Amino acid sequence: xxxxxxxxxxxxxxxxxxxxxxxxxxxxxxxxxxxxxxxxxxxxxxxxxxxxxxxxxxxxxxxxxxxxxxxxxxxxxxxxxxxxxxxxxxxxxxxxxxxxxxxxxxxxxxxxxxxxxxxxxxxxxxxxxxxxxxxxxxxxxxxxxxxxxxxxxxxxxxxxxxxxxxxxxxxxxxxxxxxxxxxxxxxxxxxxxxxxxxxxxxxxxxxxxxxxxxxxxxxxxxxxxxxxxxxxxxxxxxxxxxxxxxxxxxxxxxxxxxxxxxxxxxxxxxxxxxxxxxxxxxxxxxxxxxxxxxxxxxxxxxxxxxxxxxxxxxxxxxxxxxxxxxxxxxxxxxxxxxxxxxxxxxxxxxxxxxxxxxxxxxxxxxxxxxxxxxxxxxxxxxxxxxxxxxxxxxxxxxxxxxxxxxxxxxxxxxxxxxxxxxxxxxxxxxxxxxxxxxxxxxxxxxxxxxxxxxxxxxxxxxxxxxxxxxxxxxxxxxxxxxxxxxxxxxxxxxxxxxxxxxxxxxxxxxxxxxxxxxxxxxxxxxxxxxxxxxxxxxxxxxxxxxxxxxxxxxxxxxxxxxxxxxxxxxxxxxxxxxxxxxxxxxxxxxxxxxxxxxxxxxxxxxxxxxxxxxxxxxxxxxxxxxxxxxxxxxxxxxxxxxxxxxxxxxxxxxxxxxxxxxxxxxxxxxxxxxxxxxxxxxxxxxxxxxxxxxxxxxxxxxxxxx
Amino acid sequence: xxxxxxxxxxxxxxxxxxxxxxxxxxxxxxxxxxxxxxxxxxxxxxxxxxxxxxxxxxxxxxxxxxxxxxxxxxxxxxxxxxxxxxxxxxxxxxxxxxxxxxxxxxxxxxxxxxxxxxxxxxxxxxxxxxxxxxxxxxxxxxxxxxxxxxxxxxxxxxxx
Numbered sequence: 001x002x003x004x005x006x007x008x009x010x011x012x013x014x015x016x017x018x019x020x021x022x023x024x025x026x027x028x029x030x031x032x033x034x035x036x037x038x039x040x041x042x043x044x045x046x047x048x049x050x051x052x053x054x055x056x057x058x059x060x061x062x063x064x065x066x067x068x069x070x071x072x073x074x075x076x077x078x079x080x081x082x083x084x085x086x087x088x089x090x091x092x093x094x095x096x097x098x099x100x101x102x103x104x105x106x107x108x109x110x111x112x113x114x115x116x117x118x119x120x121x122x123x124x125x126x127x128x129x130x131x132x133x134x135x136x137x138x139x140x141x142x143x144x145x146x147x148x149x150x151x152x153x154x155x156x157x158x159x160x161x162x163x164x165x166x167x168x169x170x171x172x173x174x175x176x177x178x179x180x181x182x183x184x185x186x187x188x189x190x191x192x193x194x195x196x197x198x199x200x201x202x203x204x205x206x207x208x209x210x211x212x213x214x215x216x217x218x219x220x221x222x223x224x225x226x227x228x229x230x231x232x233x234x235x236x237x238x239x240x241x242x243x244x245x246x247x248x249x250x251x252x253x254x255x256x257x258x259x260x261x262x263x264x265x266x267x268x269x270x271x272x273x274x275x276x277x278x279x280x281x282x283x284x285x286x287x288x289x290x291x292x293x294x295x296x297x298x299x300x301x302x303x304x305x306x307x308x309x310x311x312x313x314x315x316x317x318x319x320x321x322x323x324x325x326x327x328x329x330x331x332x333x334x335x336x337x338x339x340x341x342x343x344x345x346x347x348x349x350x351x352x353x354x355x356x357x358x359x360x361x362x363x364x365x366x367x368x369x370x371x372x373x374x375x376x377x378x379x380x381x382x383x384x385x386x387x388x389x390x391x392x393x394x395x396x397x398x399x400x401x402x403x404x405x406x407x408x409x410x411x412x413x414x415x416x417x418x419x420x421x422x423x424x425x426x427x428x429x430x431x432x433x434x435x436x437x438x439x440x441x442x443x444x445x446x447x448x449x450x451x452x453x454x455x456x457x458x459x460x461x462x463x464x465x466x467x468x469x470x471x472x473x474x475x476x477x478x479x480x481x482x483x484x485x486x487x488x489x490x491x492x493x494x495x496x497x498x499x500x501x502x503x504x505x506x507x508x509x510x511x512x513x514x515x516x517x518x519x520x521x522x523x524x525x526x527x528x529x530x531x532x533x534x535x536x537x538x539x540x541x542x543x544x545x546x547x548x549x550x551x552x553x554x555x556x557x558x559x560x561x562x563x564x565x566x567x568x569x570x571x572x573x574x575x576x577x578x579x580x581x582x583x584x585x586x587x588x589x590x591x592x593x594x595x596x597x598x599x600x601x602x603x604x605x606x607x608x609x610x611x612x613x614x615x616x617x618x619x620x621x622x623x624x625x626x627x628x629x630x631x632x633x634x635x636x637x638x639x640x641x642x643x644x645x646x647x648x649x650x651x652x653x654x655x656x657x658x659x660x661x662x663x664x665x666x667x668x669x670x671x672x673x674x675x676x677x678x679x680x681x682x683x684x685x686x687x688x689x690x691x692x693x694x695x696x697x698x699x700x701x702x703x704x705x706x
Numbered sequence: 707x708x709x710x711x712x713x714x715x716x717x718x719x720x721x722x723x724x725x726x727x728x729x730x731x732x733x734x735x736x737x738x739x740x741x742x743x744x745x746x747x748x749x750x751x752x753x754x755x756x757x758x759x760x761x762x763x764x765x766x767x768x769x770x771x772x773x774x775x776x777x778x779x780x781x782x783x784x785x786x787x788x789x790x791x792x793x794x795x796x797x798x799x800x801x802x803x804x805x806x807x808x809x810x811x812x813x814x815x816x817x818x819x820x821x822x823x824x825x826x827x828x829x830x831x832x833x834x835x836x837x838x839x840x841x842x843x844x845x846x847x848x849x850x851x852x853x854x855x856x857x858x859x860x861x862x863x864x865x866x
Contacts, residue, residue, distance in 0.1 A: 653800060653802065662750075665746070672760065
């Protein structure tokens with residue numbers, strides 16, 4: 001039992017230390033940010049407190065020393081210097097080490113760090129404080145929720161006022177729910193098109209005060225009826241129960257008297273419906289009250305969410321949950337198939353419900369495993385910081401899209417490849433400051449790390465503004481290493497892709513960081529195993545970009561089920577553009593030329609039957625699935641397109657090794673196995689095939705000529 | 707074989723038929739025996755890799771020993787079974803199925819009844835056979851499973 005608590009403490013501490021690292025690095029860039037200093041202090045304090053509680057006395061003692069210094073920083077006595085940041089970072093590493101070893105005493109290194117902190121205090125103490133209150137207080141603002149009744153006079157338009165602009169202004173102040181009241185609109189015969197008949201009820205949650213809201217209406221104050229009531233003060237530290245009920249809101253708004261309300265309560269129908277039916281309250285008024293209720297409820301809910309309603313769960317449990325969902329999806333497919341085949345409407349209904357639930361469950365289970373990639377990004381700040389120092393370069397890292405979510409397994413496996421790429425960028429890409437200056441670049445190099453969603457995949461790009469790649473150099477190197485032949489004709493992109501080949505390293509000397517020629521091919525392999533692709537672009541002298549395209553999840557994908565002969569195959573839906581039909585003549589022509597015409601465009605055409613070596617003749621009308629593979633649209637001919645299929649990905653047995661063109665298998669509704677096609681590999685294989693063919697033809701021609 | 711204890715110098719074997727030949731596998735290696743089910747062929751793999759099947763949610767390969775041993779292929783029949791075994795592949799256990807024309811008995815063969823360096827006709831490739839066992843005047847080939855899927859072999863399955 002003891003162990004379990006200590007384990008939980010450790011896990012939590014690792015998180016806190018990770019956060020601390022990120023905070024420190026951020027602080028280095030914004031040394032005057034009082035909020036950051038507070039948070040750094042807070043994390044240290046937490047570690048100190050819980051360390052002592054769980055018997056990590058050494059950690060507690062050690063942290064106490066740091067805390068003393070940080071306290072002075074917080075009070076503005078000590079400035080934030082890069083020396084302080086460096087020392088605190090090494091202290092953070094030390095704490096990590098001490099947690100792992102469970103040591104009860106401070107070793108020499110720890111004592112040295114403590115001495116460093118003490119020295120800092122001594123140096124600073126005589127100088128005393130110069131500016132103590134330089135930092136703005138980082139108190140979180142108190143949120144208030146207001147109910148605003150805005151009823152412009154009917155001739156408001158004559159003054160040139162557009163009420164919608166005012167509403168937009170309100171909306172910009174915070175979260176709002178706006179309901180328009182249309183009960184005053186007369187019949188068409190009495191309607192004056194230049195008059196304003198509507199009014200608005202707004203519920204606004206904002207950090208600003210009532211005067212700020214009044215200021216919005218300042219120019220038309222006399223031309224409208226404006227009632228602002230504060231209905232809710234928000235105290236984030238308090239546990240809030242639910243907001244008032246509809247009846248209470250209506251009472252509060254003066255739409256109802258308590259006596260009337262009394263008569264309606266206790267009946268079974270929802271109160272709102274009754275009131276409208278009895279024509280006691282207008283439907284618009286009910287709607288406004290309901291939206292107020294909903295708005296406050298949402299604000300409260302978010303508060304509660306923020307207040308750590310998160311749960312720490314063992315990753316293995318999540319994995320088994322996803323496995324179970326996978327099994328369920330398979331069984332559900334079977335049920336649906338059985339139901340569709342039979343003639344039992346009731347069963348079909350059940351099957352449909354199960355299908356819907358399974359789909360929701362699947363999405364839910366998947367989303368639980370989604371983790372923002374920011375957790376990964378923050379680790380690289382430290383890496384860049386340390387590496388740049390080691391290599392005597394100045395490098396800053398800019399990240400974007402840290403909130404982009406990816407499956408946890410994918411994130412876990414991304415760390416290593418990204419470290420490789422970033423190392424490469426700093427070591428080979430970014431030049432030393434003097435050289436950069438000579439080139440007219442800023443002395444500080446930039447690594448730009450970005451993640452974004454693109455359909456069912458996530459694209460992570462790592463750019464630097466360094467030297468970039470030189471295609472000619474790459475080619476020469478590859479020829480020298482015997483990877484390609486001298487007379488191979490390669491495009492620039494193909495040259496860049498050479499760095500992904502095993503045994504290829506461009507750096508002449510081996511540094512401790514990279515240059516052993518094992519970097520990028522490892523990256524390629526890791527990304528391949530994640531079913532992702534790598535693209536490299538470069539502009540000599542201006543830097544290069546490596547973009548990784550990764551699937552959102554590894555476990556279940558949406559696929560299109562197709563048949564060729566007796567065999568069933570799944571093509572990932574994410575790469576499919578559309579499906580078309582080809583007649584026998586067209587198909588024959590396409591096969592011959594490996595090209596098809598589609599909407600006046602010539603596209604590469606791959607007969608899957610031939611590519612997969614399946615015997616038999618294609619049917620009269622062939623279906624062609626147009627996919628986006630390797631950045632190009634390609635037609636894959638199949639016999640039949642069967643339909644969409646939720647595909648639970650199973651790996652082929654290891655005895656198969658790597659089968660070209662097949663990325664895995666899945667189990668269909670009837671219990672048989674279908675194979676999942678890897679279109680990228682198929683296209684690549686086809687390309688090298690056709691290249692070989694054209695080379696052979698070229699050779700034959702050469703022979704006949706000679 | 708039931709409650710009788712197995713003699714110290716004997717082992718249990720599962721016997722099955724391949725074409726006209728009786729073969730045996732150590733029972734300890736056998737996980738289960740399945741009725742024949744639809745096998746999905748994986749393209750671009752050697753003929754003797756018959757394909758993959760669904761074993762309660764996991765995908766396992768099925769190997770056709772007829773082709774592996776260079777015997778003439780026999781059409782599957784009502785007696786055909788898939789013997790699911792666990793074998794060692796690069797240090798890790800892998801589950802595979804073996805296609806058998808029929809599965810018979812579990813028998814006990816004592817070490818004394820095994821001829822470990824048999825002289826065989828050209829019909830059999832000796833490297834896959836660890837010996838010949840004698841049971842009730844019948845000769846049974848004892849398969850060396852790990853040898854069949856040795857690193858060298860499985861490693862080259864795909865390229866071959």
